[in-house]
Amino acid sequence: MEKRVTLGHGAGGKLTQDLINSLFIPHLKNDLLMEMGDSAIIRKKPLRDRLAFTTDSFVVTPLFFPGGDIGKLAVNGTINDLVVAGAEPLYLSAGFILEEGLPFEDLERVCVSMADACNNGGVQIVAADTKVVEKGKGDGIFINTSGVGLLRPKARIDPKRVAPGDSILVTGTLGDHGISVFLARQKLGINTNVKSDCAALNTLLLPLIDKFGGDIHFMRDLTRGGFATILNEMAGQSGTSVVVREDSIRVLPGVVAVCEMLGFDPLYLANEGKAMLAISPDVAGKVLKHLRKHRLGRNAEIVGQVDQAGEGKARVFLDTTVGGTRLLDRLLEDQLPRIC
Amino acid sequence: MKKAKKEMDPEKMQSLLRNEKAVKGIAGEISRLAGKHGARIMHVCGSHEHTATRFGLRTLLPANVELIAGPGCPVCVCSSADIRDAIEVAKKGAILTTFGDMMRDRTQHGSLEDARATGADVRMVYSPLDAVQMAKDNARREVVFFGVGFETTAAPVASMVSDDLPANFSMLTSFKLTSPAVDALLASGKHHLDGIIAPGHVSTVVGAVDWARFPEKYGVPAVVAGFEPADLLLAILKILQQMKAGKPKVENEYTRLVRFEGNPHAQEAMRNAFDVKPAFWRGIGMIPDSGLFLKERWSDFDAKRKFEIQSSIDSEKDLPKGCHCDEVIVGELYPNECPLFGKTCTPASPYGPCMVSGEGTCYIWHRFGDPRELRKILAGRK
Known part of the structure; x- marks a missing residue:
């Protein structure tokens, strides 16, 4: 039977690991990626400090839920990936994939929530992108955020x-x-x-x-x-x-x-x-x-x-x-x- | 005047039934009574296996008190013909609804998950009523509920069978009765058991009375048990006490939910909806009077009729080549004694049916570990 992606491939468990090992790693392999941390730690000169770099995509449904929404999640999720690597988060990028027909009101709510989260987390979104897909081809909003941070001098997380x-x-x-x-x-x-x-x-x-x-x-x-x-x-x-x-x-x-x-x-x-x-x-x-x-x-x-x-x-x-x-x-x- | 006894708050009750001191106390009493002869006790419920393994109860029991898992997982014993029927219905354009567990049950014809990945409209529901609602919301589509389970699932489905069901709704059912399966095991004479732990949830429907045949016909004690750690251990203790007294009988440990005669309303609903007939159990074969089939009068809601499906059983055991689920399911083999366990058969990629569902013995052991090995590790830690 022809191999197809099922929901299980996105569950973060064994199937996801198999997908990473058999598909992504062979094509995308590099030294930093292969450390498989929550952030990539960049040791290259001329950076005086060690740089942490991470990315994450958010597809939560529903978009709004008690205690948060997809925007707050997208900012805090990337902040936290940097923090647990021992880095102080500094700059984020945000990529939006929006579904045709999404009410402006919802998008605005999400953006406000992202701004709040940035203020609270002490980060700035310094790059962003938006794409729109036809109705039925998305689910309201998908967001990708990437982030960079500087490692705390004493951090030795490994x-x-x-x-x-x-x-x-x-x-x-x-x-x-x-x-x-x-x-x-x-x-x-x-x-x-x-x-x-x-x-x-x-x-x-x-x-x-x-x-x-x-x-x-x-x-x-x-x-x-x-x-x-x-x-x-x-x-x-x-x-x-x-x-x-x-x-x-x-x-x-x-x-x-x-x-x-x-x-x-x-x-x-x-x-x-x-x-x-x-x-x-x-x-x-x-x-x-x-x-x-x-x-x-x-x-x-x-x-x-x-x-x-x-x-x-x-x-x-x-x-x-x-x-x-x-x-x-x-x-x-x-x-x-x-x-x- | 005496005050009426207050019912205990369920949360307090639960914490008592999970109390380490209480649980270890019962386990100690079991060790004392088991002596050198020990006992071989079978439960027939995936949830009992889950409690036993999830709480590590076997690591508290002496090695000669064997708690073995019988045919208590509905997904495991659902025939591949039934799954094939469901796949066929989905491919014919209906919205096929089922419980999450059934999505990944494999047959040589694939699984419902595969069918969904290739475009069939297969949806998970948490209740059969959700499927009925879906039919009302999608008046132009056929909605089919694929119901798999024991008495606990059959009873609520039975209670919604009436002329009020929407015309675009129908059912594929694979409902089985628990005690006839255990009866068939004992009647075969191939299995030695010192006691049976009867499933608590099933017994809320059928009553403790349904298990009385075991002491009567076979001289084997039967104790209806709940699903907390102390429930299960108390049931084992009661069986050992009966063995010592030499007076096998049926006992109800789960009195907070199970009545001796069961639930007459549920039983009536089941009689109204279903006929009792012989049924095919995957890994075991045909068992007399062990299946529930929609009555002729409800044939409008029978998806097999509606979609003109003819099914037949694939093979005698109905298992993929090399799979030992037939032995695991009757307690003859521990899951990790199967050469495929954890190798070609894992929860992420199940080969046999007992590795699919959260109630399957292989799945549970893969997830929570082999108690015999854990006992050794514990001995090393001390």
Whole structure:
């Protein structure tokens, strides 16, 4: 049978990885791309500082949801990709693909929201482009943003520096964004107060880099695929195993309720204002205190520990709430497509 | 005067049933009762397998208390002929609606997901009522609901079968009854079981009474269980207690939802909508009195009639070559004992039906790990 792209290829899991490895990498390969970070770190002269460069596309449906919209998401998403690489975000580009018939009012709302997000995040959009496609060939608005930032001098974020004994921290509750968008889309008649956590993480995380520098080994924002997927990526890239305690993971009651009802797992749901860190255990207590002082980090928690990879297998284990143990594997399927 | 007992708040109840101390206490009692002889206990519900594996319950049980998964995953036992019918209906231009799980179930004729990728209008729904609404909203299109499931899915579908359904709506159904399948396993004499954990959700419809035949006919204890960790362990404990007392009977652990006689309204709706007939279970074969088929009086809503579809079963086991789902599904083989497990058969690219759905045993084990291996890793950690 002829091979075709299915929705699963965009889910951020195994199929996406296969698509990247078998199609994109062979054609687009270069040294910077192959580092596979959230940002490309440019070390070339004549730049005096290390430059971070990233891109992301946003196709969320619906365009507006409790706690945010596609514009806020497109700005904060790219800001956060730079921040978790240890960079201060500076300039963004924005590419819009609009569907014929889109009300001006909606577009204006999105632009206002992008401007607000830029102000809050301390970035400027310095390049932009718009294309329009025929009605039925798009879905209102798609946005691509790219961003550049300068690495903080003390930033040394690299999965290869993750070592057994490191503490794993999460900056807050999991799954808010995924559930908020899902409920806005499906109109299931479920009333919750769950709002997307969409936010720029620079004021939360950059001071940590300045203060704790090399003790912060790894940072990622917990977007598509969620906490469990990112943890597995980290374990794979660092050649370690991770043990996570389920009862230390915070999930809002409204998110738990929807997940129980519909069979989603909050550990795989997208977040747009949360990050996980792997740090030296010596500074874990101090970092936690620091995070909790910030509005966006008040629910931060130490959730686990890095361990040796047994039998050479890098895996993530979850000690469950009832005291059992199981694997916490990669995302296997498209839990919720088009969430960002 | 005594005050009436207050019902416990569901959230409080749940936290109690997931309480580490309580769960470990029950597990300890199970170890004590299991002694050296142990027990081989089968559940027949994908959600039970999910609870057992997702919470790592088997890592808390002694190795000689085997909790095995029986035929409790509706996607796994749905015949490829039924899926082929659905694909054919979609290709004939109807809007084919189904639950998400069915999209990726594979047959040699492809999957509904493949059909969608090649232009068929296949849509996921969360409820059969959404499909009916879709028919009302798309009056010029035919809308077909492909319903696959056990009593829990069949009952709500049955309750909407009436003359009020829109004329452009019809159904393809693959509904099966759980207890006749377990009965067939025991009647074959090939399977030794010390106890059966009956599915809680199914039993809300059929009642604990539906499982009474097992102690009566085979001397095997049957306990209806809920879906929290403590529910499942309590059911195992009750089975061990019955074994010790030598008095097999049917017990209801899930009293907060299941009545002994079940739900008479749901049963009535099912009698009104369906006839009970022999049905084909993928990986097992024909099982008497195990399927629900739309009654003649509702034939206007039978998509097979409407779209003139003739189906036939592909082969005896109805499985792709080399697939061991037939053994996994009756608890004869652990998923990772199949040579294809995790290699040519993965959740991202399932080869056999048990790797497709979130209720399939292979899928669940691939996702949450083999408890025997986890036990070893835990021993190494201490």
